[in-house]
Amino acid sequence: MADSIDIAAGKTTQLVxxxxxxxxxxxxxxxxxxxxxxxxxxxxGYVLFMATxxxxxxxxxxxxxxxxxxxxxxxxxxxxxxxxxxxxSALMAIHxxxxxxxxxxxGSAAAFLVGLVFGAPSLRIKGVFLAxxxxxxxxxxxxxxxxxxPVTGGDRGLSVPQxxxxxxxxxxxxxxxxxxxxxxxIASRNLxxxxxGRAFIAVRERDYxxxxxxxxxxxxxxxxxxxxxxxxxxxxxxxxxxxxxVNPDQFTLLASVFFLxxxxxxxxxxxxxxxLGATFMTLMPEMLRAxxxxxxxxxxxTDVAGFLSPLREVIFGAMIVGFLYxxxxxxxxxxxxxxxLATRS
Amino acid sequence: xxxxxxxxxxxxxxxxxxxxxxxxxxxxxxxxxxxxFAIGEMMMIGAYLFYAATGQLHLGWPIGILAALGGSMALxxxxxxxxxxxxxxQPTIVLxxxxxxVGSILRGLAGMIWGxxxxxxxxxxxxxxxxxxxxxxxxxxxWGFIAVGTLSLAFILYYRLSRTGIAIRATSADQMxxxxxxxxxxxxxxxxxxxxxxxxxxxxxxVGSLNGLTPTLGLVALNVLAxxxxxxxxxxxxxxxxxxxxxxxxxxxxxxxxxxWQSFMPYLVVLVMMTVKPNGLFGEQxxxxx
Numbered sequence: 347m348a349d350s351i352d353i354a355a356g357k358t359t360q361l362v363x364x365x366x367x368x369x370x371x372x373x374x375x376x377x378x379x380x381x382x383x384x385x386x387x388x389x390x391g392y393v394l395f396m397a398t399x400x401x402x403x404x405x406x407x408x409x410x411x412x413x414x415x416x417x418x419x420x421x422x423x424x425x426x427x428x429x430x431x432x433x434x435s436a437l438m439a440i441h442x443x444x445x446x447x448x449x450x451x452x453g454s455a456a457a458f459l460v461g462l463v464f465g466a467p468s469l470r471i472k473g474v475f476l477a478x479x480x481x482x483x484x485x486x487x488x489x490x491x492x493x494x495x496p497v498t499g500g501d502r503g504l505s506v507p508q509x510x511x512x513x514x515x516x517x518x519x520x521x522x523x524x525x526x527x528x529x530x531x532i533a534s535r536n537l538x539x540x541x542x543g544r545a546f547i548a549v550r551e552r553d554y555x556x557x558x559x560x561x562x563x564x565x566x567x568x569x570x571x572x573x574x575x576x577x578x579x580x581x582x583x584x585x586x587x588x589x590x591x592v593n594p595d596q597f598t599l600l601a602s603v604f605f606l607x608x609x610x611x612x613x614x615x616x617x618x619x620x621x622l623g624a625t626f627m628t629l630m631p632e633m634l635r636a637x638x639x640x641x642x643x644x645x646x647x648t649d650v651a652g653f654l655s656p657l658r659e660v661i662f663g664a665m666i667v668g669f670l671y672x673x674x675x676x677x678x679x680x681x682x683x684x685x686x687l688a689t690r691s
Numbered sequence: 692x693x694x695x696x697x698x699x700x701x702x703x704x705x706x707x708x709x710x711x712x713x714x715x716x717x718x719x720x721x722x723x724x725x726x727x728f729a730i731g732e733m734m735m736i737g738a739y740l741f742y743a744a745t746g747q748l749h750l751g752w753p754i755g756i757l758a759a760l761g762g763s764m765a766l767x768x769x770x771x772x773x774x775x776x777x778x779x780x781q782p783t784i785v786l787x788x789x790x791x792x793v794g795s796i797l798r799g800l801a802g803m804i805w806g807x808x809x810x811x812x813x814x815x816x817x818x819x820x821x822x823x824x825x826x827x828x829x830x831x832x833x834w835g836f837i838a839v840g841t842l843s844l845a846f847i848l849y850y851r852l853s854r855t856g857i858a859i860r861a862t863s864a865d866q867m868x869x870x871x872x873x874x875x876x877x878x879x880x881x882x883x884x885x886x887x888x889x890x891x892x893x894x895x896x897x898v899g900s901l902n903g904l905t906p907t908l909g910l911v912a913l914n915v916l917a918x919x920x921x922x923x924x925x926x927x928x929x930x931x932x933x934x935x936x937x938x939x940x941x942x943x944x945x946x947x948x949x950x951x952w953q954s955f956m957p958y959l960v961v962l963v964m965m966t967v968k969p970n971g972l973f974g975e976q977x978x979x980x981x
Contacts, residue, residue, distance in 0.1 A: 656802025
């Protein structure tokens with residue numbers, strides 16, 4: 347795991363030949379932010395929709411990466427925590443009519459607390475046992491979403507009132523989501539330069555050894571769990587307000603596996619990895635659909651839609667297996683390789 | 692009361708399927724420490740292979756069963772050889788995610804080959820219901836339970852008594868020592884995957900002939916995971932008890948409280964279990980080293 351610590355320690359420990367690369371890196375981030383802010387001016391409604399979705403998924407993936415990538419706690423219930431945030435935030439909007447940012451914060455706090463409750467088993471169990479506890483969280487919360495009809499609206503869900511930010515409609519919402527995503531990304535990046543964040547990594551590497559170093563393992567694990575859930579809550583609150591509907595089917599086991607896949611494909615314990623992974627996994631089905639629409643008819647495939655969803659599953663699985671097999675550091679690892687090539691010459 | 696007995700019998704009978712699949716899970720976990728999330732998809736592939744042999748190639752059901760079980764054994768051994776052996780020594784999360792990935796690939800492939808619609812399996816289990824006193828048990832379920840029970844029993848005997856079974860148990864107790872007394876640990880690992888292929892394939896055929904065949908047939912395996920957790924991951928005897936219990940409990944819940952409770956209850960039991968006794972009912976305390 348030595349190399350993953352290196353990634354986790356991040357860009358502060360650049361080697362001297364990489365100095366120039368560091369400048370490029372900063373320039374790259376600035377260019378990305380400018381591009382993101384400038385996007386609404388030129389983009390169509392569809393592009394804007396996908397961009398907003400990507401930004402929301404980035405928030406959720408960054409959160410899951412804190413739990414799974416940095417703290418090494420396998421969570422298979424991430425989408426349930428997203429659901430907690432979405433429902434809490436939607437209920438605030440419907441019954442109290444409070445502003446979006448407040449709702450999202452409350453959603454995040456709710457998800458944090460629920461995350462702590464289901465993280466509690468991690469005090470005594472670890473590894474795959476914990477994974478099952480999170481699976482139990484997934485099922486229990488889904489059950490609550492579906493069955494507590496007076497509050498959650500059952501299968502039909504809740505419809506969320508429209509939010510208009512600065513009178514800019516979809517563009518305003520997009521900018522808000524991007525701003526939140528940027529703030530949360532920077533927060534998670536800085537977290538791993540603090541004592542708490544370093545403790546996550548120490549616990550992941552060897553929890554007994556971390557304990558010897560004076561880290562409170564139990565508190566650290568719980569916090570890592572809760573923080574991941576809190577990020578999920580933010581993503582959920584934004585997602586509800588964005589899609590304007592919250593129903594149980596958005597928060598299934600498959601959605602949880604989707605975010606796990608985003609973490610693995612992007613790169614564990616890497617901010618860049620979360621960004622790349624979430625972007626890639628969100629856009630992959632769209633790219634696949636576009637490709638099939640072009641390639642399908644000439645190849646004689648008439649039932650493109652029926653063929654597409656199993657094909658997506660195959661590619662989805664193949665991506666996970668392929669990355670674990672060939673590049674366990676994910677897309678971020680590929681970027682690292684490019685960096686190594688660039689700085690060597 | 693009569694109804695309660697009837698539901699109980701049906702529940703225990705469907706619990707038998709959980710037992711079979713859970714045995715497959717436990718043997719892989721014991722001998723290779725891999726938490727296999729693809730177990731449901733392995734069941735599903737077994738069922739589809741049976742359908743392909745009997746329904747599509749018209750080979751008759753005895754040959755169909757042999758072909759399906761052989762196919763799923765080969766598939767399982769292939770997964771182990773091709774994907775998991777090269778990853779030995781990687782962190783748990785990597786191994787878990789690989790089985791997730793494999794599951795997704797298998798589900799997708801089944802969807803691409805056989806389509807998303809529900810397929811009725813060729814009948815080979817007698818339909819005629821069986822009466823015990825006044826209690827009626829659907830024929831397919833009863834015969835399925837008998838098949839599954841026989842296979843489970845055969846496996847447990849094999850595991851307890853045969854030379855290979857002892858080698859598997861030795862490996863799960865201590866890999867180093869097992870290797871030093873001349874057990875081929877790699878072979879044991881491949882073998883246990885192949886056995887799992889056999890058990891899950893058989894479980895899949897029974898599930899498929901009871902409920903019909905879809906690419907999402909593997910979802911029943913999520914209850915198998917609950918069974919395994921309840922039993923404590925490593926106990927063969929515990930799995931039998933826990934499997935029958937979960938099957939019984941789940942059916943009763945489904946019958947009296949409705950279907951929505953059914954998928955959730957096993958996990959509630961597990962969650963309570965985990966806070967009370969994290970190693971499960973019959974689990975062994977594993978020693979962790981720094």
